[in-house]
Amino acid sequence: MHPIVIQAEDISKQYRLGLLSGKTLSEDFKRFLYRMAGKPDPLAFVGAENDRTVASAERYVWALKNINFDVRQGEVMGIIGRNGAGKSTLLKILSRVTTPTTGEIRIKGKIASLLEVGTGFHPELTGRENVFLNGAILGMSKAEIKRKFDEIVQFSGVARYIDTPVKRYSSGMYVRLAFAVAAHLEPEILVIDEVLAVGDTEFQKKCLGKIKEVAGGGRTVLFVSHNMGAVSDICDRAIMIEKGSITSTGVADAVIREYVNSTMKTDLTSYDSLKDAQFRRGSGQVRISALSMHRHGSDVEQHEFDYRSDVSFNLSFQIYEPVQELYFLLALRSSLSREMVTATERIRIPVAGKSGEMQFRITLPAVNLSPGVYETYYWLGSSKQEMPYDVIDNMTAPLVIRVPENESALQTGYFQLDYKTEL
Amino acid sequence: MKHKKWDLIIRPHTRWLDLNLKEVWRYRDLIGQFVRRDIVAVYKQTLLGPVWFVVQPILTTVVFTFVFGSLAGLGPKDVPTVLFYMAGIIPWNYFNECLMKTSSTFTGNASIYGKVYFPRLVIPFSVVISNLAKFAVQLVLLICVWLYYYFQGNYQFNINAYLLLLPVVIIIMAGLGLSMGILISSLTTKYRDLSFLVAFGVELLKFASTLVFPLFLIKNETYRMIIWANPMTSVIETFRYALMGKGAEMNLMALSYSAGFMVVVFFLAALLFNRVEKSFMDTV
Numbered sequence: 258m259h260p261i262v263i264q265a266e267d268i269s270k271q272y273r274l275g276l277l278s279g280k281t282l283s284e285d286f287k288r289f290l291y292r293m294a295g296k297p298d299p300l301a302f303v304g305a306e307n308d309r310t311v312a313s314a315e316r317y318v319w320a321l322k323n324i325n326f327d328v329r330q331g332e333v334m335g336i337i338g339r340n341g342a343g344k345s346t347l348l349k350i351l352s353r354v355t356t357p358t359t360g361e362i363r364i365k366g367k368i369a370s371l372l373e374v375g376t377g378f379h380p381e382l383t384g385r386e387n388v389f390l391n392g393a394i395l396g397m398s399k400a401e402i403k404r405k406f407d408e409i410v411q412f413s414g415v416a417r418y419i420d421t422p423v424k425r426y427s428s429g430m431y432v433r434l435a436f437a438v439a440a441h442l443e444p445e446i447l448v449i450d451e452v453l454a455v456g457d458t459e460f461q462k463k464c465l466g467k468i469k470e471v472a473g474g475g476r477t478v479l480f481v482s483h484n485m486g487a488v489s490d491i492c493d494r495a496i497m498i499e500k501g502s503i504t505s506t507g508v509a510d511a512v513i514r515e516y517v518n519s520t521m522k523t524d525l526t527s528y529d530s531l532k533d534a535q536f537r538r539g540s541g542q543v544r545i546s547a548l549s550m551h552r553h554g555s556d557v558e559q560h561e562f563d564y565r566s567d568v569s570f571n572l573s574f575q576i577y578e579p580v581q582e583l584y585f586l587l588a589l590r591s592s593l594s595r596e597m598v599t600a601t602e603r604i605r606i607p608v609a610g611k612s613g614e615m616q617f618r619i620t621l622p623a624v625n626l627s628p629g630v631y632e633t634y635y636w637l638g639s640s641k642q643e644m645p646y647d648v649i650d651n652m653t654a655p656l657v658i659r660v661p662e663n664e665s666a667l668q669t670g671y672f673q674l675d676y677k678t679e680l
Numbered sequence: 681m682k683h684k685k686w687d688l689i690i691r692p693h694t695r696w697l698d699l700n701l702k703e704v705w706r707y708r709d710l711i712g713q714f715v716r717r718d719i720v721a722v723y724k725q726t727l728l729g730p731v732w733f734v735v736q737p738i739l740t741t742v743v744f745t746f747v748f749g750s751l752a753g754l755g756p757k758d759v760p761t762v763l764f765y766m767a768g769i770i771p772w773n774y775f776n777e778c779l780m781k782t783s784s785t786f787t788g789n790a791s792i793y794g795k796v797y798f799p800r801l802v803i804p805f806s807v808v809i810s811n812l813a814k815f816a817v818q819l820v821l822l823i824c825v826w827l828y829y830y831f832q833g834n835y836q837f838n839i840n841a842y843l844l845l846l847p848v849v850i851i852i853m854a855g856l857g858l859s860m861g862i863l864i865s866s867l868t869t870k871y872r873d874l875s876f877l878v879a880f881g882v883e884l885l886k887f888a889s890t891l892v893f894p895l896f897l898i899k900n901e902t903y904r905m906i907i908w909a910n911p912m913t914s915v916i917e918t919f920r921y922a923l924m925g926k927g928a929e930m931n932l933m934a935l936s937y938s939a940g941f942m943v944v945v946f947f948l949a950a951l952l953f954n955r956v957e958k959s960f961m962d963t964v
Contacts (some may be wrong), residue, residue: 355958
């Protein structure tokens with residue numbers, strides 16, 4: 258077994274909520290007095306757990322609480338969790354941008370982290386100058402950058418404009434060059450934030466491809482993401498963070514399954530982000546009030562399906578204001594690249610002035626999507642109005658298509674082409 | 681448990697004084713890049729480019745010579761007024777710019793600091809060095825002006841051994857700008873109040889030095905002490921004396937005081953900076 262190269266022990270991080278008030282100076286003073294007297298910090302343990310949906314009366318919050326994990330050399334570890342679960346805080350601590358409140362992380366080997374591409378790029382400097390500046394910020398020596406310079410420019414594909422100030426670059430070129438520098442970083446341990454895979458779909462694929470290549474090359478990688486597809490694709494192991502604590506750790510696919518399950522348990526009516534209009538698009542004349550996925554003909558809710566099985570979606574919607582017409586659309590998005598993979602047409606639902614709650618079921622027979630994770634997108638609207646009534650975009654459990662046991666060559670593309678052969 | 685050697689340990693708090701200058705040295709290429717950026721980027725898309733380095737001290741000298749020298753009659757008697765003011769303005773500007781720029785180290789670079797780790801001291805160090813390049817160009821200007829007056833022959837300069845002290849004086853003024861700057865930047869991450877006072881404080885410091893008047897005009901012993909208490913006074917005085925051998929007072933005691941002042945403030949600032957740099961991202 259490979260040696261442990263990252264060992265996190267009891268990491269916690271506390272944040273103060275809100276702005277600095279007049280009380281801070283006195284609080285600081287109080288802390289100072291206690292510290293001088295050798296007593297524990299009187300204000301250190303008043304924090305509540307990290308749950309952003311509950312407005313907290315406490316003024317301190319634990320963004321992370323007692324995090325423990327080990328990473329072995331050459332392992333590719335995914336860190337997953339919902340927005341605000343504490344992933345970014347952990348990332349910041351690992352990157353030494355901030356310190357933990359308690360605990361210790363021991364690291365063996367040269368570590369580099371990528372929370373952003375193009376940090377420190379100066380608009381007035383040329384591409385060439387920025388490659389050197391950005392490379393140095395990321396911890397490369399001048400000699401190292403010189404050696405890799407041609408390769409970086411080659412990879413970025415902006416060779417023609419390398420002596421033009423980057424303020425003249427298109428945003429695509431800018432990101433390309435920035436990513437090219439980052440991609441040529443060669444630390445023993447790499448900490449990457451998935452959000453750095455920005456730009457157009459093609460470029461995102463290139464980024465993820467590069468990350469995969471780095472991970473495949475025996476480097477130790479920590480990959481922070483809420484993109485299940487990418488984690489499943491790249492990582493061997495994963496840890497799941499919820500409300501600042503690790504709730505699951507193990508083989509990547511198992512942890513992802515657990516994560517998906519945990520998002521599924523929250524039914525629509527109690528799902529805060531669905532209730533909150535701020536997170537929900539649409540005019541609100543009609544709202545989806547509940548939805549669930551089933552195997553056709555079954556009542557048991559599930560979200561993982563075998564390849565080419567019949568998938569049913571049961572929806573309830575509430576008509577708050579009678580509408581003339583109601584159309585429904587279901588679309589699926591790749592969780593890897595976030596591009597829309599496929600959609601149904603706009604399906605007309607006869608409502609004609611009705612109000613109250615309605616049920617609706619749509620079944621997709623023998624779904625021939627390739628195995629993978631697909632984010633769901635539900636749309637309710639009319640054929641005339643621009644503004645839909647309701648949109649639920651990747652707020653509920655994704656659709657997961659399992660890999661068939663006997664066939665392993667199903668990975669390319671989103672669909673299998675149907676075909677006939679003749680001899 | 682088997683003994684393991686770790687390369688890096690991330691902990692809540694480190695020791696009080698753990699400057700880790702070794703690590704800063706490892707990042708010397710980064711300092712070089714920042715210096716380059718500071719010098720190159722500022723004058724991109726300007727017609728005159730680095731000429732602007734000398735325009736500013738020339739204009740200030742003209743204004744000072746006119747306002748303080750001619751109108752107010754504060755100018756020196758036995759040395760050229762222009763040279764007198766320029767020899768004060770150039771070191772003062774250097775100090776001023778180092779201080780102002782390093783005093784916003786944390787707040788001004790939060791976007792970089794928030795994304796990548798490198799020793800935080802790299803940025804203030806690079807500010808001091810890039811301003812040194814600017815200072816060097818201005819020094820050449822000063823020497824040209826000096827040569828002009830030397831060959832013109834209206835004034836007699838006493839060329840003296842204190843000229844050899846110039847490198848020391850430059851180190852003192854760089855150290856002063858750096859330490860006071862990082863002290864302020866460390867104090868302002870949490871409570872911004874102080875940043876409002878900085879510009880005002882520097883202005884006060886400017887007029888409590890011998891920048892605009894020669895020291896011999898001040899007869900009152902108490903006032904003289906106040907002016908000498910300003911650590912920049914001895915820097916300016918030594919500068920002038922080294923160049924002209926008169927028109928300024930050479931005071932080695934005061935110079936040692938400034939050096940001592942710098943060292944004390946530097947350690948104080950380093951102490952605070954070290955405390956703040958680890959977690960300033962949470963409060964900035």
